[in-house]
Amino acid sequence: EPEVTQTPSHQVTQMGQEVILRCVxxxxxxYFYWYRQILGQKVEFLVSFYNNEISEKSEIFDDQxxxxxxxxxxxxxxxxxxxxxxxxxxxxxxxxxxxxxxxxYFGPGTRLTVT
Amino acid sequence: GQQVMQIPQYQHVQEGEDFTTYCxxxxxxxxxxxxxxxxxxxxxxxxxxxxxxxxxxxKRLTFQFGEAKKNSSxxxxxxxxxxxxxxxxxxxxxxxxxxxxxxGTTLQVKP
Numbered sequence: 171e172p173e174v175t176q177t178p179s180h181q182v183t184q185m186g187q188e189v190i191l192r193c194v195x196x197x198x199x200x201y202f203y204w205y206r207q208i209l210g211q212k213v214e215f216l217v218s219f220y221n222n223e224i225s226e227k228s229e230i231f232d233d234q235x236x237x238x239x240x241x242x243x244x245x246x247x248x249x250x251x252x253x254x255x256x257x258x259x260x261x262x263x264x265x266x267x268x269x270x271x272x273x274x275y276f277g278p279g280t281r282l283t284v285t
Numbered sequence: 286g287q288q289v290m291q292i293p294q295y296q297h298v299q300e301g302e303d304f305t306t307y308c309x310x311x312x313x314x315x316x317x318x319x320x321x322x323x324x325x326x327x328x329x330x331x332x333x334x335x336x337x338x339x340x341x342x343x344k345r346l347t348f349q350f351g352e353a354k355k356n357s358s359x360x361x362x363x364x365x366x367x368x369x370x371x372x373x374x375x376x377x378x379x380x381x382x383x384x385x386x387x388x389g390t391t392l393q394v395k396p
Contacts, residue, residue: 201382213328213373213386225381261327265382273318273330274384 172196174277176262182283183252191247191280193262202245203263203274204237206230213261219245220268252284287312289376291387299395304361306390308374315377317350317357318384323370331372364394 175194183189195202204216218225219237227235236248245264249256259281263274288311298304308317316335320328332341334350334357341348347360361368371391375384 203382203384205384212388213375213384215378215383215385218381218383220381226379226383228383268380268382272382273333274382275330276320276327279327 172275174262174264174275176260176277176280178280179278180281180283182285185254185284186251189249189252189282191249191260191262191282193245193247193277194243195245195262195264196266196275197243199264199266199275201225201265201268201272202237202239203265204247205261205263205276206258207261207279208258216247216260249282252282254284257282257284287376287378287385289374289385289387291374291390293390294388295391295393297393297395298364300366301363304364304368304392306359306372306374306392308357308359308387310355310376313354315354317354318375318377319348319357319359320373320375320386321370322373322389326370328373361392364392366394366396368392369394 177192202219205213207213215228217227217231234250238246259279261279262277265272265274290309292307318333319331322328332348338352339350345362349358371389373389374387378385
């Protein structure tokens with residue numbers, strides 16, 4: 171069964187450093203998302219992406235965040251200057267169709283630890 | 286903004302007991318989705334409910350969508366240790382697929 175994959179599984183970085191989290195969505199999916207989950211808390215939406223542009227972003231997704239689909243398979247989340255409060259699990263998700271009525275497939279996540 | 290609330294936050298049951306988690310939205314939803322997250326894992330889609338008053342079953346799991354499409358519940362009959370995890374409801378916020386997740390209910394099952 172096709173899966174969303176994410177790398178790395180765990181990233182440790184120092185405050186102020188840039189990190190890039192990588193995702194490979196399911197191959198025939200067209201809609202991509204990033205969510206984050208602070209330890210023990212709920213899953214929070216960051217951004218949705220379609221047709222090489224952001225469809226929607228949350229208030230968490232400020233100027234320090236950016237997303238890119240550099241080629242036909244990868245979808246990346248970049249944090250320019252990490253803060254301690256960016257420490258969380260970051261999940262990539264994809265769906266085949268657009269809109270609120272279609273299930274999203276989540277990747278295994280990248281645990282980001284900012285020290 | 287739209288909020289999705291879930292209760293209880295935690296539930297400990299003896300294996301074989303039933304379990305229910307409740308989800309309430311501050312606004313009417315076009316649909317509601319349920320996800321399960323095993324400890325250390327990622328959210329996995331369980332089901333989607335669309336129609337007012339809809340009831341769907343998956344083996345021992347029963348999902349309901351309220352008549353006003355603002356609340357939902359998940360009921361597990363005769364829990365097993367494999368049911369352990371956090372159950373999240375999620376409602377769509379817009380046409381872009383953005384999901385607003387509830388806080389989740391973490392289920393522990395004692396064998």
